[in-house]
Amino acid sequence: MSANLMGSLAELASLKQLNKEQLAEIIKDGLYQAISKKLLLESELTIVADFDTNRVCARFNRIVVERDMSLGEISLEEAKDYDPDIELGDKIPVEMTISDFEPKVIRNARKAILERIKALEEDRIMFDYENQKNQIISGKVTKDDYNGYVVDISYADALLPKEEQIEDEFFKVGDIVKAYVVNIRKRKNDVIVILSRTRPEFVKRIFETEIPEINSGEIVVKKIVREPGMRTKVAVQSNDKSIDATAACLGEKGIRIESIRNELNGELVDIVLWDESPEQLIANAIGPDLVEKVYLAERGRFARIIVSETNKNLAIGKKGKNVKLAAKLTDYKLDIYTEEEFEEKISEERRITSHVSDLDGVTSKVAEVLKEHGYTSVQDIYEASIEELTNLEGLGKKTAAKIKESSRYF
Structure with a gap:
């Protein structure tokens, strides 16, 4: 040689x-x-x-x-x-x-x-790059094909797959892109680094970069839930009583959260104050200024949230994203009601679980007639018309009207 x-x-x-x-x-x-x-x-x-x-x-x-x-x-x-x-x-x-x-x-x-x-x-x-796994790296977009964006990250190529891209986000060849390292794969002829901009972990790393109190451990990120491109909720808790976790994350005049939103292509980012009380955490996740009352079910992770008519759409959110993300964050199934809707729901449930015999005017004979025709609960009577009840054999018009009226105020 x-x-x-x-x-x-x-x-x-x-x-x-x-x-x-x-x-x-x-x-x-x-x-x-x-x-x-x-x-x-x-x-x-x-x-x-x-x-x-x-x-x-x-x-x-x-x-x-x-x-x-x-x-x-x-x-x-x-x-x-x-x-x-x-x-x-x-x-x-x-x-x-x-x-x-x-x-x-x-x-x-x-x-x-x-x-x-x-x-x-x-x-x-x-x-x-194994050492950089679960971290954020930056690189230059060199190609855009059907698999996603190919990104030059110095000694290797990286791929930002389409399924790991924020919805409606677009990069040109030559643009610098910041992303989260998901995995490193060895292919037949080279090594490929898999990137993501949709993972909750990506948001967490950005928060650690942009908010010194999180990087230092003074504020802890408890949980992140996300609908990439739409909305993200970040639950935080302060380990220092002198530090307001929400204010620190927002920054003076919102400058910190705005910087984070810009990196996420304008995605809405909600800062949720963590609380060990399920009711308070649920209220914080929906929006503490929107919630009037939270009722937890006696069994199971289910909660009903009372809001005003004015705030109902805000509590639910565009395409239901606010309540959906709040449910993920709290690990509770959540339903939103106005006070009037909630009272009607409670009444309906009471009617469903109550037998027709509990209604005024329903004797054992009348109850038997109703049962023969499929009317067993108070709700069945509530939903039926007087005409339908009157036409039942063995049930007169006067009795039909009386039990119908009774079901309305049950």
């Missing part, structure tokens, strides 16, 4: 962040792989690679035979030129420079060396 070729490999290794010791071992392995195929097991091949002298050579034994058939053999006649006393089966030590080998051997050696350099580079990239 010529000094020029050694020099070019050294330059390549430097670009791939490999030192000379690593490259020397790679060259030895590559040459051994290519040359050993031409030799016998008894040849005892060794490779020398010296970057100080730019010298590479192969040392091995040639076995003395009657008629040589391979590189690892030498005919007795030729061997006598080296040593007149030599005999069949003896070994002659040989040293050959790489240029002494046939071109095919050199090509195979070069291929093996380049493949090994590439494999080591991929291992290094895997190691480097």
Whole structure:
């Protein structure tokens, strides 16, 4: 292998962040792989690679035979030129420079060396970016295809898949994009880093960057729920009573939260003050200024929230996103009511669970007639018309009117 070729490999290794010791071992392995195929097991091949002298050579034994058939053999006649006393089966030590080998051997050696350099580079990239997993990195968009955006992140390419992109967000080739490292995958010919801008963890890392009190641990992010491109709720709690967690996250005149929103393509970001009380946490998640009362179910994670008629749409949110995210954040099933709707709902549930016999005017005989026609609960009577009840055989108009009226005020 010529000094020029050694020099070019050294330059390549430097670009791939490999030192000379690593490259020397790679060259030895590559040459051994290519040359050993031409030799016998008894040849005892060794490779020398010296970057100080730019010298590479192969040392091995040639076995003395009657008629040589391979590189690892030498005919007795030729061997006598080296040593007149030599005999069949003896070994002659040989040293050959790489240029002494046939071109095919050199090509195979070069291929093996380049493949090994590439494999080591991929291992290094895997190691480097494994350390950056779950962190935010920046890179330049180099391509936009059906899979997503290809992003140059120095020593590797990264992919921001379509499913990991914020809705309606667009980047041009050359734009700098900031994203969360989800995974590192080794493909057939290279390493690919998978990015995301939709994960809640992406938002958390941005908060840690933009809000010093979170980075220092004075404020803790308890939970994040998100509808990428639409809305995010971040529950925070202060570990220092002197620090207002909500105010710190918003920043003076909202400058901190505005910076975060800009990074999220204008996405709405709600700061929710964490509370150990489920009722208070639910109110905070919906919007403390919107909620009048929270009722928790006796069993199960279910809550009913009372708001004014004016605030109902705000509490539900555009496309139901506010209440949906609040439910995810609190891990409660949430229903929004005005006071009037809530009272009607309670009355309806009472009617559903009450038997017709509980109504004024319903004797055991009337109850039997109603049961025969499928009317068993107070709600059944409430939903029926007087005409429908009057037409029941065995039930007069006066009785029908009385039990209907009774169901309305039950």
